[in-house]
Amino acid sequence: MPKGRIVAGLLAPHPPHLIYAENPPQNEPRSEGGWEGLRWGYERLRADLAKIDHDAIVVLSPHWQTYVGWHFLGVPRFDGLSVDPIFPHLFRYRYGLDVDVALAEAIEAEARSAGLVTAMMRNPDFRVDYGTIVSCHLTNPAWDKPIVSISSCRSAAFYNIDVMQAQAVALADATVRAIEKSGKRVVLLASNSLSHRHFTSEGDVPEDMSREHVTSHAQHLWDMKIVNMLKSGRTREVVDILPEFSSQAIAETDAGSFTWMLAALGFPTYPAELYAYGTVIGTGNAVMGWFPKEAP
């Protein structure tokens, strides 16, 4: 069996607005569009991903929040209704997804042996978090690849973001080891935005793009700094400044997802592909990809 490998790492933010704007059959609310820049970016990402053979998608979402360890979906199939707790008027989505339980168990076992606190989620009544669903839908709307869903251990809240990053790097190493042993070709999704200061009110028409802009100039400057560093391959420096970025831009990177993905990719020094940058209710969102070269 050939050694498994990561074929792509994607920064795949999960604002439910993008699905709302798209009007897929799974989502009940209807819209007049909106956030086209980000959605067109996701289209280009999907076109690139279609050219890459892969067996599974591993996603780490900030919206499955666990205060005791890192958890993994461990049930082969989930069918359910996801209603966004913040934006229920925009996102009521019927989902059906397959889980690569074998790969999930393998990553969990590697993580546990590395000293991380972990758990397999075996309850069939569990509702999959909307961050996982949105990122997976936008990346693979056909839902024809099994996923591994990893929770966000809130170490940054309990301790600090440095502890979270250390754990996320250990989790990344465990992820790589498990993927290599599995023989599978895997796509990683970091399901997070960049700056994350929301507006706290909403217009009467949520998709009214005349109202959409970044919440503050400071957040814009932070987002551009991060995006430009990623475009020039400075991922390790980005991880080094994530504590400051997370604090000052109220960024979702405190969830560990971004650090985990970049670490699993080996902190790429080549430029990231920037598919799109746009704001959603004031938060900064970049759709970006890293595609490691296959060893000759």
Next chain:
Amino acid sequence: MTVTMGLIVPGLPHPVLCPDANPGYRRLADAYGRARELIAAQQPDLLLVYSTMWPSILGHQIQTLPHPEWVHVDELFHALGSIPYRFRIDAEFGQRWKDAAIVRGLDARTVAHHGFPIDTGTVVALKLLNPDNAIPATIVSSNIYADRAETIVLAKAAKDALAAQGKRAVVVVVSTLSNRLHTDWIDPAADAIHSAKDEEWNQKLLEFLGQGRLEDVAQLSRVVQKQIRVKKVVSFKPMWFLSALMGANNRYVGEVLAYEPVHGTGSAVVALTPTVASLGDKEFDEEDVERWIGNREVLDAPPRAGLADAADDDDTDEVPELPTAAPVTVAPGVHVAASRAPKPVGAYPHARRVGDLLYLSGVGPRQPVTNAIPGGPIRYDDGSPRDYDIAAQTRATIENVKAILEESGSSLDKVVDVTAFLVNMDRDFAGYNAVYAEYFTDVGATRTTLAVSALPTPIAVELKVIARA
């Protein structure tokens, strides 16, 4: 009295799903049972649930689906099992609360979608406190950005809605004391509070709550948040909410029904019942707030209809219309804090009943919620005098008297004696006297009018009233 009892309950699922995994979990489940009995004795119309485990960011959300139904699984303790539920929600009250919140300047919305994720804390509380849905419930979110002012205004909006609908509620806040969990899996039989520091703080809070010192605890909320709380949400809000709903004082009978560790958290069931006695108030540093005027309009949305920004304009009398309070009968000895009257500027009630008489504290023209003075204040901020309309001030003063009397179960025609205070007798007597006559000519109340050098706020007139209850 619109709120007859307050409960503080923890929200982790162990008392529902594994009560016998630890004797402490069983004692918590039993305490929930005792709380259920206390609720039944109150015969409330409504359970009003505020859960710190339901975060929101676009204002506050209030559940209005009449019968939400789901099989709930906690995102952390999923291995303990599933909790099927079907609740009974007072949708009409939820709508009224949302409207009252908007009147008070808050951003609020109702949610009524099948499948909306009701949080673990609310599910646990309603399953254990109201298992047969005998009492309709209302559920509200905890806005992650909301600090004290916004939280207590939310509570006051609930009081508005209760008064408007003439309902009596038991308030349930779902929150642990210390919320720090053990960050590894533990043997439930060996569960213990996360740290000695958390234990010490929890014991202090329980001592206060056991003495009925709710507002004292509320005043400590920021300190508590820093000392023993992981910042899942901003601030330790539930005590602000509960205290504001119950009157922001320390006059309660406090009963700690249980206190146990649940995966390291300080989980307590506490009941607070209003009484007249008190150990007294500590110095309250935090200001009271009637209306939220913080900047939430990041999107520059147009102001909502009916929301005149009266607080910024002392000359205007365009103030938000508050819900009409249902008449009540005030028992002898009871203090009245009227929701449709301006907030007192000191430690006194709006009214107090003694025997068959109601004694009102001095009442001026300030408007409830906004504190605007119809007819304008008598001086500028720098202290220099300014022109004002004594007729408008007098009319507003009498309307405030009328509101307090009506909320106390009385009315203007039951007034027996009035003492009037004017800061400028020569200038104002005629104008004051003419408006007074419009209201009191047929009442026949005795009256005394005095000139005084000043009143506590920049107003020209104040009335002291005695009326039949």
